[in-house]
Amino acid sequence: MSSVSSASELKPKRPWTSYVWDTWDxxxxxxxxxxxxDCCLLTYAALSYFSKYLDQQxxxxxxxxxxxxxxxxVGNDLNYxxxxxxxxxxxxxxxxxxxITRVRPSIWASLIPAMELIWSAFTxxxxxxxxxxxxxxxRFFVGLAESTxxxxxxxxxxxWYKGDELAxxxxxxxxxxxxxxxxxGFLQTGAYNGLNGVHGLPGWKWLFIIDGLITVPIALLGFLIMPDLPSNTKPSIFYTEEQLRIANERMEKIGRKPPTHYTKAKVIGFFKTWHLYTLxxxxxxxxxxSYPSQSMIFWFKSFTVEEQGRAFSIAQINTYPLGQNVMQIITTLVYAWWSDAMQLRWPPxxxxxxxxxxxxxxxxATPVYTHIGTRWALYYMTSVSGGLSGLILAWANELTGNDSEKRSFVVACCNTFAYVFQAWLPIVLIPQVEQPRVLKGNISCAVIMVGMMSFAMLTLYLSRRDEKRAAAGRSAAEEDSASINEARKESLDKSVTGLPL
Known part of the structure; x- marks a missing residue:
């Protein structure tokens, strides 16, 4: 019987309920x-991310x-x-x-709610x-506050989470x-319809005021429930000493290391492995x-009775594109369960x-105004890749889990360099003056997707290569250990029987 089949037989079979929700088994x-x-960390994370995107959109x-x-x-002012x-x-x-690896997250994260208050004020x-x-x-200072x-x-x-829970x-x-x-979108519609002109303010200004006010209580909640890392969290009303022991044992079993110290050699080591260069x-x-998804709202805005024979109201312009978000939510959750069930990040x-x-x-290839229904449906389908962020960063957390500082650096670099390109690439590929056609933006998106899939496959190849090397190293170490033990046993037997060594 092969070692693979033997290992599969020894591996316990997961009950079907664990695929529905991973804590049930x-x-x-x-x-x-x-x-x-989940109640503390995910609640705060989701609410804060909601407010961040509210203020971003x-x-x-x-x-x-x-x-x-x-x-x-005028022109590309919105791009700028x-x-x-x-x-x-x-x-x-x-x-x-x-x-965050040098100070307790609750101390640094106390700045995160503080920064939320700051970005709500600027909003x-x-x-x-x-x-x-x-x-x-x-907008520069809003972005700076949100960067934390x-x-x-x-x-x-x-x-905090294991592989079958992380995605x-x-x-x-x-x-x-x-x-x-x-x-x-709904807020802007309500602000425009219900508050436009109130106290002399147009509806778009009321949107900024309402968004800022929504962020304040979420920030205050963060001061209370944002957790530390398993390695430095103290027992509290939220977690008992036994539960923290479980948390640390869980991370130890999967090789997720706690923070240590920065050294020059450690930092240089960040750049000597492949993780930074593929992830x-x-x-x-x-x-x-996903730049084509940004064109839908401008497509509606571009319709006029004089040129296209119809026009959309402000309410319709703000609400009709929301089908893209529904599609993104559905596909994001499908990817999450799919990925955790298979324990693979690359198929989605x-x-x-x-x-x-x-x-x-x-x-x-589709005309902008002569095939309205087709183009509408295509725009709704442009957001199916929006849910990959969590999977890619979950993969990064797993692949660099044996070095906490490197893990922190790689995760930060992923998001930072993504936005470095986002700072100028839309101006080149989807300039405001070319909306909603943006032909070169649509073509470029297709090329970018090919590149994304190529790097996903390269990451998969290198990670599996490392797994094989680690397995071979363990086998060699086990053989060496067995040989040493056998030699020791033989030496002991000879000494007991009085034979010359």
Whole structure:
């Protein structure tokens, strides 16, 4: 019988209930611990990510709801406003994530809720803007405040959950990135219909005020329930000493190491392995491969009675594109359960990459106004790759789990360099003046998806190569140990019988 078949027979069979939810086959005490952890960490992470995307998306909703005309924005001004936010977002991410390994996350994460309060304040101040330059400056500081959040939360999630749990948590948390823009669309519709002109403020300014107010209680909740890492969390009303012991044992079993000390050799070592050079490009390509989805709201905005024979209202422009977000939520959750059930991260990446590539090609080939139903459906299908963020970062957490500092650095680099490219690439590929056609943007998206799938396969190849090498090393070590033990036994036998050695 082969060793593979023997190993498969020794491996316990998972009950079907564990595929529905991964805690249902675990011991009661571990199940209670994970329930508490989910309630604290995932609740705060999802709510904060919701508020972050609410504040990130509102600028586009405001732009198509009167801000463009009120502030005399022209040409690619919206691209430049978005780039200002991206620049602020990029600057703070790597320093934030490196610091989280040196101080307790609750101390550093106390800054995360504080930064939430700051970005909510800057968001509300946007309602006072009177020109393009003030909007650019405020959006830069909103991005800088938000930079502390996403990589840090992904690192913390990767510090608590095992492989069959990680993708679901990362993706459940990530669905907030789709719910936030949905809510922003409905909010802008309500603000425009119900508050437009109240106290002399147009509806788009009320959107910024409401979004900022929504963020405040979420930030205050973060001060209370944001957890530390398993290795430095103290017993509290949330976690007992026994539950923390379970948490540390769980991470030890899968080789997820706690933080240690930075050394020059350790930092140089970050760049000597392949992880940085495949996972970061994989995430960069994923993050910059969904530009066709951004064109739908401008497609509705471009309709006029004079040229296309119809026009959409402000409410319709803000709500009709929300089907994209529904599609993203559904596919994100499907990927999460699919990936955890198979214990593989790459199959959903290939599926989503092929799908988005095909949709981008179809959009490039479809007339903008003569096939309205077809183009509408294609736009809804552009968001199927949006749920891959959680899977890629879950993969990064797993592949670098034996070095906490490297794990933090790689996760931060993935998100940072994704937004480095996002700061300028949309201006090149989907300039505002070419919306909604953006032919080269659609073609480029198809090429980007090919690149993403290629890096996913390269990551898979290198990870399996390392697994084989580690298995071969263990086998060699076991053989050496057996030979040494046999030699010792033979020597002992000879000494006992009095034979010369």
């Amino acid at each position: 675990k011991p009661p005490e571990e199940r209670r611990f994970l329930f508490k952890l 509102n600028i586009t909703n405001a732009y198509v709801s009167g801000m463009k005309e009120d502030l005399n924005l 406003i978005t780039t200002a936010w991206t620049c602020g977002y990029v600057i703070g991410q790597i320093p934030s994530n490196m610091l 509300m101040i946007l309602a006072t803007t009177k020109n393009f330059s003030s909007v650019v400056a405020l 959040f996403y990589p840090a939360i992904q690192y913390v999630i990767g510090s 679901k948590r990362a993706c459940i948390f990530h669905t907030a990135s789709a719910i936030g823009p949905m809510f922003s 970061v490009p994989l995430y960069v390509l994923f993050n910059n491969g 990446m290939l599926f989503a990459g092929c799908w988005n590539m095909s949709v981008a090609i179809a959009l490039a």
